[in-house]
Amino acid sequence: MLKIEGIAAFVAVAEAGSVSEAARRLRLSKSVVSERLAEMEKTLGATLLHRTTRKLTLTEDGLAFLERASRIVQEVREAAADLAERRGTLTGSLRIAAPVTFGRMHLGPALYPFLADHPEIELTLDLDDRRVDASSDGYDAIVRHGPIADSRLVAWKLAPSRRLLVASPDYLRGNGMPASLADLGDQRGIFYTNRGVADWRFQGPDGAIIVRGKLALGINNGDMCRDAAIAGLGIALLPAFIVGPAINQGLLVEIDVGYRPEVEFIFMAHPEGRNPSAKLRAIADHLKKTFGDPPYWDPAG
Template sequence: MMKLDGVVAFSMTVEAGSISQAAQRLGLAKSVVSERLAELERTLGTTLIQRTTRKLSLTASGETFLPRARRILREAQEATAELAARSGKLSGPLRISAPVGFGVLHLGPALGRFLRDYPEIDLSLELDDSFVDAASGGFDAVLRHGAVGDGRLIARRLAHSRRLLVASPAYLERHGHPGTPGALEQHRALLYSNRTSDWRFTAPGQGWSVIRPRAALRVNNGLIMRDAAIEGLGIALLPSFFIHQALAAGTLVAIDLGVQAEGAELFLTYPKDHGAAAKIRAFGDSLRRSFGSPPYWERVEPAPRAAPI
């Protein structure tokens, strides 16, 4: 029967480039690694590595077996991590990227809950509003609101958020309430510079309509857009997770035009066959519990407001 320690010795020897370097990384004697590798070859009935005094090279059988060996080790790591997750004993590093605005508003308490449940995890969080590639950006997982059309990734849905048209009462008093989606083109718009500037709406039984508003401000941060709207600089189309408190306080007013904007889905994305998948799943499950279903930012009641002018 093939032993896992032989697979480890083979994979590490290929990665390190020599048996002596593999032994050093594994903390074993060179003779132990060499014997484990030889036992694996005897079990498989073939030579995996061609040994010379100057270098090691993979045989054709080694080339064939290498991706399977790596998959075996990933699955063993996954199984170990999943059992650890069930007992609450997950540990080790976990590096996460998230958008700045969402992270500032919602991740502090959620991370506290997660780390209380898994105190042995060494969590790193970096906030960044630019696009972060979850497959090659150096992170274990990336929080993202928006579509994830990448076959290299697993995308776990964490929460939903409506997008709402909002403005301050002072702006609407000065400029009036738009009565139709088309009337938005005559208003000052606060636009997110990292997305298309089009606003898309739909109504029951109808397709999508596209509005191209006139920009008063373009910015790549949702919190700045929210604050600019509160200051009366224009109308913004923002996810409810940015504006729920302002709506409750009455500093922003939702503009109801009888149409619905595209929603904002929040995903946790990570590469397929990731070695830290058990930790990532535990992190996602913890976030979902913290946000609730529906999420708490969708349960806030707007402040009473006057009828449109």
């Protein structure tokens, strides 16, 4: 007879692409995960995974079994959570991905009191600036800043997120304060490379207006973009949740070129077609209240 532990191990391995990563997510040893896989394959009388020294792939039988196996695991998790929630308890595991800088500066401090109030929630928070696939990477939800690029996601807005054009006072004294988009094109820029392009985007009356500055520095980390701007290397367009404190302290100055950057949001998104648990909804509601509207990190004035 099939055991749910074996089905869960198979789904985790299929999603993670390796036994070792699946074991990490399940918080089990590799040997236990391997044993559960072997026992399930023996019970089914079928080989579900091709194993080599370099990679692990699903067999034809494995692909056919995965869709229903994933549904079974999800249903069992939701059923167990529903029973606990009927008793007024938020419980069970959650796996959420979030950006590094926002996670460190704002998401973590907002989550800590919530988790302290709900000790039966088992949250795994993965901080990574790369664009993860919420469904195939096995996340219950992702927290992100910006536009929503994946149409397979259902998004909940947690807070508006203004992006501000900033530079250090020293840089502006040496290079002049740009007052228009034309002025901005002659300036040195610090660009967040995970967005893929070295440009500044603004809202115009007929759509997006794109200005390309001179590349001074490209970095894939928001903290370092802010620090480079404070060091006087150039102008940066960064979220208020990163640069707000530096503006309040006088380390950075907001630049007004007559146009606002494109509107963005802090949002939580979960895969389409997956019924979000009560604990995920509770976390989203808590974050929305904690961040505020306008959010507390917006600079004074």
